Amino acid sequence: MRVALPEHLVAHAREFAEECAQGRRTPAEPRDAATVVLMRPGAAGLDVYLLHRQTSMAFAGGMCVFPGGGVDPRDFDREVAWSGPAAEVWAEQLQTSEEMARALVCAAVRETFEESGVLLAGPSADEVVADTTGDDWEADRRALEVKELSFTAFLDRRGLVLRTDLLGAWAAWCTPEFEPRRFRTWFFVAALPPGQRTRDVSSESSSVTWMSALGACDAVDAHELGMMPPTYVTCLEVGQYADPDTVLVAAAGRDLTMFTPAVQDDGRSATMSVPDRAVPLLEMRRG
Secondary structure, three states: OEEEOOHHHHHHHHHHHHHHHOOOOOOOOOEEEEEEEEEEEEOOEEEEEEEEEOOOOOOOOOOEEOOEEEOOHHHHOOOOOEEOOOHHHHHHHHOOOHHHHHHHHHHHHHHHHHHHOOOOEEOOOOOOOOOOOOHHHHHHHHHHHOOOOOHHHHHHHHOOEEEHHHEEEEEEEEOOOOOOOOEEEEEEEEEOOOOOOOOOOOOOEEEEEEEEHHHHHHHHHOOOOOOOHHHHHHHHHHOOOOOHHHHHHHHOOOOOOOEOOOEEEOOOOEEEEOOHHHHHHHHHHOO
16 A cells, blocks of 8 residues: 655655666665654553654654654663663564664663653663653753763663663664655654653754644644654554553564655656555555
8 A cells, every 4th residue: 555645755756766767866875763652541542752843854854753863873882781671682573683773772762761851761670760850860861962971871870771671662664765864763662651751852843742643643634743654654553552551562573674665656646655564554544
């Protein structure tokens, strides 16, 4: 199944295809990234945490996204305090190397803290931090954001371990070839830890919100919100579950083969493919 592209993207995709055929352009090399679908129970079903990116941002400007970002070289640090499934277990599920799996998990937790104030870590393998709203936490969050502090040093300083067991791996998407900035992004899911609160702290967003996952899809369909296909499909998928716990259980059996949407253009219209698993949900939604 395929979804229609906006006219400006159709024109961009056609121009890119023509220039590639003439040997004047090649697809940009994707950067590795991680994003986290932060969840909590809601009045109208499962809620997800969304950031509305600044319209000035070069990538996905004006779009609603989950917390996340690119892998930092220091995310590969083997000395990071670690609790939960080992890196080799994550590597098998994420379909990548042990080194990259470790970096992706660290990036997922680090970026979530940087962009929401939520920290998936605790003083032991059985505990999770209860509150990260103090000025001292904000100082550390800011130091991480501007790369003055490494994630490993941050955890060591506070005597914390990374709670990798609080994450589930959900999907893997690569930006289409015609985009000038591309990412190989692994999508994780996590429940909002008890006692913690999200905060509007990301310098890359103009606003943040908790919204029902399916309600977010409704808003996109009504042209009230903008979302890239991976975010929309993920909201649609997790919205089928009653609560965060059932999403995390479902994550254990997910296929994380990297999916790159492909453009199909017959000269009159252009569409973009979606993973086969999303087809029934999209067809049901469209009646």
